[in-house]
Amino acid sequence: MNANYLDDLNERQREAVTTLKGPLMIIAGAGSGKTKVLTTRIAHLMRNGVDAFNILALTFTNKAAKEMKERVEKILGGNEARNLYIGTFHSVFARLLRSDAPKLGYPSDFTIYDADDAKSVVKTIVNELNLDDKHYKPNLVYNRISAAKNSLMSPEEYQHDYYVQQEDQRANRPLVGKIYEMYAKRCFKNGAMDFDDLLYKMYVLLKGFPEVLAKYQHKFKYIMIDEYQDTNPAQYEIVKLLGAVHENICVVGDDAQSIYSFRGATIQNILQFEKDYDDVKVVKLEQNYRSTKSILNVANEVIAKNKGQIEKNLWTDNTEGDKIKLIRTNTDNDEGKFVSDTIAEQKLRNHYANRDFAILYRTNAQSRSFEESLRRMAIPYRIYGGISFYQRKEIKDFLAYLRVIINTRDEESIKRIINYPVRGIGKTTIEKITIYSNEQNITFWQVLENAREFGFKGGTLEAIENFVTMMHSFRVQLEKQNAYDVAVQVGKSTNIVKELFNDKTTEGLARYENIQELLNSIKEFTETPTEDGELLDKSLGSYLQQITLLTDADQGNDQDSDVVKLMTIHAAKGLEFPVVFTVGLEESLFPSGMSINSREELEEERRLFYVAVTRAKSRLFLTYANSRYRFGQLQQNEPSRFIDEMPDQYIDRSYAGGMRNAGNFGGGGVSWGGMFDKRKTPAQQSTPVTRTVSKPVSSGAASNHTPSPNFAADDPAQMEAGMDVEHQKFGFGKIMSLEGAPNNRIATVVFPKGGGEKKIMLNYAKLMIVRNSG
DNA sequence: TTAGGCGCTGTTTTT
């Protein structure tokens, strides 16, 4: 290893790195070498005889965890870093809970519900309580539940908390507490934890089982926490418990970059740290190595508008650099075009690569205009965030099978797959099963296993029994085969893979490829040895828990791909780029219209703006549009108030019409390198663009067939391919093929006069076989 | 029982 690793540090950094014992708070300004300090400190701990097994480092993103691990390895050389416990709060606790969850009555292979799963459970319960889900919106209710858990509030406490109850009363949603209680019970019954449970139950475990607490207190003698300003009360309490014995707690953060209060994070955790422990050492990293003076000065001046910050003075030795460019465009599409044009221009003029650019926006929905313009310019890009791979419907469906194989208690997942692909177990049947399950207080799956005793008959019983048998066979296979083989078998037995393969539409093709990709990822998981601490758990259960915690940003090998990156500002935290475009700087968009009602909210938006600005190393472009499409309608927007908060001397406003509200972009005669010559006039612009929508090819030519006088439907079982048939409406036709289960056959019939080929469900649409009498 | 069409509604950020 590099023996001189301390030499690369400045004085403050070295002080932070070499303070090994006791509570330590590192206030790390943007670009001040925070990750370097953290990783070097871990290495230094190990150089001073601390066993890797005794170090716990918690981060907020998998990406940060991965980077930290890699950098420690690099400093140390060899594979000493292998035994470190580095990960996100959620993934580390999920791993710990895997061994101790049974103490709380959960299976160790508990399912992890993502936000969609959780909302779906909430919705089910709202419906069960006969409440109106237009009023008790699952989203809102789930957010309340989530907030409760993040403050370690149980359903009982929630229902007895005066203040909380007042809030719910005022919102006219007095039953949220009841829903929370039922939600918690349902998740428990399902053997499932949501994201918040991973923290909440961890706390419950440590509180309720002193021997477990002692075990981890002993194990994690040194604890480090990244992005401490974004921790919530649950995380705070857990850390406090874990660190109570040794008090070797090192937190790193920057109150100016606290942007997750909507997720329950409280900035108080970092502001109060000094009061929480005796003899806290505070080290401030104030030298910025990332940005030009211009960029840093703008950032500093804007953030100074916030109150109650930890005092610090971020400075840099870097050059002054270009002024920040402020650009006003007429529409959101012009904004997209400007950014793409400028990227092309900057690549030529200053020899940047695609990967040197980032486009940062407040909301995911803003990505569209940039995608379009980048595509038109043939500039490769990648969008981070949005729907992650694992949230796609086909993936969730497939994973639901695997989840049920691992954890049959998981009712949510069973419901997802019990009739996918269609096997004749419909809404009515599912409702019955739910009722039996609730009445008898047994799991959904147990009702399925005993379907006959519960009085299911005929086709339904058969369908249920087939389903149960199939799932049983998967479970048996899992004992002998690895996760990949079982997954492949699931794809085959359920016909899912074949079905998608036969779907030749673009979306069908994409879905098929996604499933293949999923199978590959399972294969990779089973075959690659992990270096994740003590986790050498290659089981399917372990795999499922891991992937639920994966984000879109964690996917793929993007490090080396040369693409422009598009993401929300939230997603950009911790990253840096030579050239940054922060776009959509308009009132009600940024700051968000949802966050301008209180000083606290607005200050968080301002911190977000601070984060956006400080991502830039050498060039920063800020853009806003006079009008943009929102809710499918053209909307006029005022420039963001943050624009006025920036010091003039570092801003080049010549592309923003000089001053605020100075005419519109089109009339001002301002152009950027002559690239906006084809801009539309305002009059043209206001005309809505109506796209010519080609009418769907109508297969239904006027089908006014009069049925034969002796028309009588024939038994579907008698139908065969090649037969001539008559339909009451479509007239005469020929059966081309038949598919589907025997009790639910679907015929493809060609009706020459009735509009061509049609799929007919024989149970519902009647066909008569035409008997050739001569 | 299911798919697909139509109209209503809601829109921030994410582990």
Next chain:
DNA sequence: CAGCGCCTAA
């Protein structure tokens, strides 16, 4: 401009 829920045809 979605994505969802409800209704209808098959």
